[in-house]
Amino acid sequence: MLPINLIAVLVSAITAFILGFLFHGPIFGKVWMKLANIHPTGNEKFSDMVPQMLWNLFANVVTAYVLAVIYLFASSSTYLGGSGIWKGVICGLWVWLGFIITSTSMEVIWMGRGVKLWLFECGCSLVVMAVMGAIIAAW
Numbered sequence: 001m002l003p004i005n006l007i008a009v010l011v012s013a014i015t016a017f018i019l020g021f022l023f024h025g026p027i028f029g030k031v032w033m034k035l036a037n038i039h040p041t042g043n044e045k046f047s048d049m050v051p052q053m054l055w056n057l058f059a060n061v062v063t064a065y066v067l068a069v070i071y072l073f074a075s076s077s078t079y080l081g082g083s084g085i086w087k088g089v090i091c092g093l094w095v096w097l098g099f100i101i102t103s104t105s106m107e108v109i110w111m112g113r114g115v116k117l118w119l120f121e122c123g124c125s126l127v128v129m130a131v132m133g134a135i136i137a138a139w
Contacts (some may be wrong), residue, residue: 004068008139012067012132013060020056020133023124035117067095067129068136075137088137092129102124 024032033040071091075083080091101122107113 002069002072003063004072005136005139006101009061009064009068009134012064012135013057015135016060016064016132017053017057019128020060023127028120032120034080035114035120052128064132064136067092067132070095071133071136080082081120083137085134085137088133088135089130091137092131092133093126095133096126096129100129 032038071088074080074091074094075087080087104118104121105127108115108118
């Protein structure tokens with residue numbers, strides 16, 4: 001079994017969940033809703049969002065675990081140059097660039113998603129991946 005710190009994985013996943021809430025709610029919620037063409041009716045209930053929130057948290061746990069595995073191998077490589085918080089941030093940024101940006105760009109290229117919304121989500125995921133990498137590396 002790989003020596004992955006599951007506490008770091010869980011803390012990273014919960015932190016990503018909180019950052020996602022902040023970016024899509026109190027901090028940039030109005031911008032995000034405009035870009036996503038979301039028009040609240042006032043009838044939305046928190047209880048209706050629980051299943052999606054649980055799936056989101058699960059996806060964050062998977063992402064954090066995979067990032068921890070990648071960091072484990074990368075930190076022992078001469079290419080990353082060792083371990084440490086900044087190395088975790090760098091690892092998170094490489095994963096962001098190589099996997100998140102490239103895979104989500106297909107939504108713009110083939111599925112008609114708006115470029116501004118995509119850029120907004122890319123910015124959010126940039127911060128999330130950097131923070132997750134830092135948390136994983138700190139432990």
